[in-house]
Amino acid sequence: MSLYIEARIRADLEDLWKHTQEPALHQRWDLRFTEITYLPCADGEPQHFRYATRVLPFLTIAGTGVSAGEKRRADGTRTSALRFACPHPLSLLEEGSGYWRYVPEEGQGEGHEADGIRFLTGYDYRPRWGWLxxxxxxxxxxxxxxxxxxxxxxxxxxxxxxxxxxERALLNAVADVALRLLGVTAAVLFAPMTALAAAALAVILPPLPTTPAARRCLRTPPARTRAPRVLSTLSTLAPLATVKEPS
Structure with missing residues (x-):
């Protein structure tokens, strides 16, 4: 079962592309990665990269990937596809592939932000450790x-x-969770009869507009969603190189 996420972002298409394609910017907003670094490659070849996630203060899991993008398409959309692999034995994720699509809404041209951009991803991976x-x-x-x-x-x-x-969005999220937990704790201590209702409200109430929330994104793909052609090009490349873990 592949994963699908879609968000509508009212921004300039070039800005969105920059914030998702430049490693220094990408690693700041993507919770899944601590570090993303481009690796040297020849002109005209797909871009290889190294990614890492700090699981614990003393444990970093790293892998490699290769990506290719289509920045100029006749329909005004853009596409980025990637393959990735992680040789670390503690990583449940062994290898996978996916894509990003940038789809300007109808009435929006290059360099405009009238109706927003459908920014979506579809990806899948193979877990290691067999049936477990x-x-x-x-x-x-x-x-x-x-x-x-x-x-x-x-x-x-x-x-x-x-x-x-x-960074500010993360602080807002932490504060939001802390306030919800505080409210439930106060109900348990001072009004036990309302504790269940307080817990339900803590889950149901929407976050503030300045706090990121997964619930704002579409998680079910449209019926005719399919992977871009550029992804099949990456699948013909040689296996990804392994990464030596930092000591």
């Missing part, structure tokens, strides 16, 4: 990856639409 890994993936890891992708897309939207930096 498949079970852990379906029960916990895949839902977590879907939520993290959607939350990150909304954090990117706040950055481009409202000028709220990813």
């Amino acid at each position: 890994g498949a079970l852990a993936d379906r029960a916990a890891f895949r839902p977590l990856m879907g939520w993290a992708t959607a939350w990150s897309f909304d954090r990117l939207r706040l950055w481009l639409e409202r000028g709220i930096t990813p």
